[in-house]
Amino acid sequence: MRIAIAGAGAVGRSIALELVESKHQVMLIERELANIEPESVERAEWVHADACELASLEEAGLESCDVVIAATGDDKVNLVVSLLAKTEFAVRRVVARVNDPRNEWLFSENWGVDVAVSTPRLLAALVEEAVAVGDLVRLMTLRQGQANLVELTLPEDTPLAGRPVSSLQLPTDSALVVILRGGRVIVPQADDALEPGDELLFVATTAVEEDIRDALGV
Incomplete structure (x- = not known):
């Protein structure tokens, strides 16, 4: 992909390094000349430009990109970049960094954002996920805020122990996408038996999150 x-x-540089290691084509757009350091991500294309200016994005060829990541430290800039990428260049996937959690409500489809990543919220969720058993933890909001990635760890006394995945009566607008068990990543099949300590990851709308807890009997 071109990103x-x-x-x-x-x-931004850290993200770029990860992506080029995964064989993606990466273009870094930076307004401040002092931050232009091609040697830090040698396999990336570097563009000295203001990503909030339409002409600069046109010159950079943003329409050829499959994904745009707005990763600046300024939420206003990230919103403008997201909106331009989606409305002017029809970029298929726009990911935006949220610096101030108070601004998270703005990062929606109205501003062209497909996925909003709030570092404070993500860190808090990871802490919860590490210590919470039997509680539903929201890890990430996906696709314009219409669905969330949520996790629940089955407690030792779960009534689901030994029962197959097919016995789960999950609500509409939810799906069990993976089971983490020890060092294993299990794509759930109908006959797979659940075990205490299983970490269950679901994709679900906000409205049915509590219904998932009820379905799991926790």
């Missing part, structure tokens, strides 16, 4: 990253600070 553009707006913002070549520490976050």
Whole structure:
């Protein structure tokens, strides 16, 4: 894939390094000349430009990108970049960094954002996930806020122990997508038996999250 990253600070460069290692074509767009460091991500294309300016994005060829990541440290900039990428260049997937959790409500389809990543919220969710057993933890909001990735760890006294996945009566607008068991990643099949300590990852709308807890009897 061809991926553009707006913002070549520490976050943007780190993302770029991961993506080029995965054999993606990466273009870093940075406004501040002092942050232009081609040697830090040698296999990326570097563009000295303001990602909030339509002409600059046209010159950079943003329409050829499959994904745009707005990764600057300024939420206003990230929103403008997202909106331009979606409305002016029809980029298929737009991911935006949320710096201030108070602004998270703005990062929606109205601003062209497909996936909003809030670092404070994600860190808090990971802490919860590490210590919570029997509680539903929201890990990430997906696709314009219409669905969430949520996790629940089955307690030792779960009534589901030994029961097959097919016995789960999950609500509409939810799906069990993976089971984490020890070091294993299990794509759930109908006959797979559930065990205490299983970490269950679901994709679900916000409205049915509590219904998932009820279906699991926790």
